[in-house]
Amino acid sequence: MTVPSFKRPAALALGLVLGLTVAGGTALAAVDAAKVYAERHDNFKKIGMAFKTINDGLKADAPDTKAIAAQAKIISDLSGKIPSWFPKGSGPESGVKTRAKAEVWSDWATFQASAKSLQTESAKLQTIALKGDVEAIKAQTKATGKACGTCHDKFRGPEQK
Numbered sequence: 001m002t003v004p005s006f007k008r009p010a011a012l013a014l015g016l017v018l019g020l021t022v023a024g025g026t027a028l029a030a031v032d033a034a035k036v037y038a039e040r041h042d043n044f045k046k047i048g049m050a051f052k053t054i055n056d057g058l059k060a061d062a063p064d065t066k067a068i069a070a071q072a073k074i075i076s077d078l079s080g081k082i083p084s085w086f087p088k089g090s091g092p093e094s095g096v097k098t099r100a101k102a103e104v105w106s107d108w109a110t111f112q113a114s115a116k117s118l119q120t121e122s123a124k125l126q127t128i129a130l131k132g133d134v135e136a137i138k139a140q141t142k143a144t145g146k147a148c149g150t151c152h153d154k155f156r157g158p159e160q161k
């Protein structure tokens with residue numbers, strides 16, 4: 001069927017609009033990158049604080065293992081949400097001073113797996129901490145820190161000034 005020539009530009013334009021919408025997913029709709037980044041920043045700060053509190057706590061002569069378990073739970077609860085803090089369109093291309101690399105989105109499966117790995121390790125830390133064996137807690141804290149580092153090495157760029 002031939003499209004009457006006067007309708008062609010409209011059809012083309014519509015096709016372009018649809019194409020863009022599909023390619024960008026919900027991102028193009030309107031990601032407020034600055035807002036997304038601010039929330040992401042706050043959430044990672046929470047994770048960072050919890051992890052620091054655990055490490056500081058382990059320096060005590062008699063670490064409060066229950067308190068450590070509670071901090072580990074904060075990390076495992078938050079880590080399950082990490083992927084949701086990275087909607088498409090909130091990366092470096094948005095102009096916000098994010099440290100997230102473009103690889104977060106181009107290698108989304110690995111990024112998700114890295115978040116999952118932190119969730120697994122921190123949940124394990126919580127379980128171990130509740131049992132109270134300080135040496136075992138120290139070892140699992142290391143494993144948890146490794147999960148942070150693995151993701152940062154691949155997906156986090158240098159500090160933005």
Ligand code: HEC
Pocket residue numbers: 037040041042044045047048051075082097098099100101104111112114115116118144145147148149151152155156
């Ligand atoms: C799945 C990947 C991933 C994991 C796992 C991860 N991070 Fe991050 N983290 C990032 C990315 C990406 C950024 C940069 C975010 C940005 O700048 O938009 C970041 C940023 C941060 C920041 C800086 C917050 C800010 O904006 O100033 C802190 C602190 C941090 N992470 C701590 C941790 C700690 C501690 C752990 C482990 C307990 C951890 N992260 C695990 C990916 C991860």
